Amino acid sequence: MSFYEDIAAGLDAVDIESRAGGGVLFVPITPELEIQFVEIDPVIPAASVYIAAADIEDDDDDFNAALVAVVFSAEEAVDAVSRHIATDRVVTLLKDLIDGYDERIGDLDFSQDEEDTNIVRAEVGGHSAIVVTAEVEDNEPLAYISFISMPDEEGEGEVLDLGVFRDFDKLFDVISLAADCADSWEEQLLPIDDGADFPLSES
Structure with a gap:
């Protein structure tokens, strides 16, 4: 399997959805945010991890995805996604308490x-x-x-x-x-x- 397929299988095992397209693996975190995996090297393997706003038009020059990590295994990729999902839940909780x-x-x-x-x-x-x-x-x-x-x-x-x-x-x-x-x-x-x-x- 390709690196993307390994990552997708690992995410699926913990009930996290993902989709591939245009050489990128997309993982929704919230309706507004998603994680993007962009493969760097298929042999090592290695992929850059970005946080990006969901549903951004391809020609939107005002937005740049933020590089947050580089992963070298499907396990590291799943760990990165789980950590960001958990962080978002914490931020949401704090906001709900304050609001x-x-x-x-x-x-x-x-x-x-x-x-x-x-x-x-x-x-x-x-x-x-x-x-x-x-x-x-x-x-x-x-x-x-x-x-x-x-x-x-x-x-x-x-x-x-x-x-x-x-x-x-x-x-x-x-x-x-x-x-x-x-x-x-x-x-x-x-x-x-x-x-x-x-x-x-x-x-």
């Missing part, structure tokens, strides 16, 4: 962290925040969520870890629940002294 169009988080105002753009937070309750960190790990999009209560602005605050989610729809349910429980959780979260002695119950 707040989903009715489950309509009352929350998420803002992006100034130092780490993969972190967003929304103030809830009297002195707390819901914090979501979205990342790509092993080519999978993940979201970490925590509830942070800071009754004292000078203190470190109390952190309630709410888990890691691959299912972003369930993540929105959890965010909604956390917002509803904010006042109650603030009352129940207490500082824990790691050096404190706790009495042992007698048997």
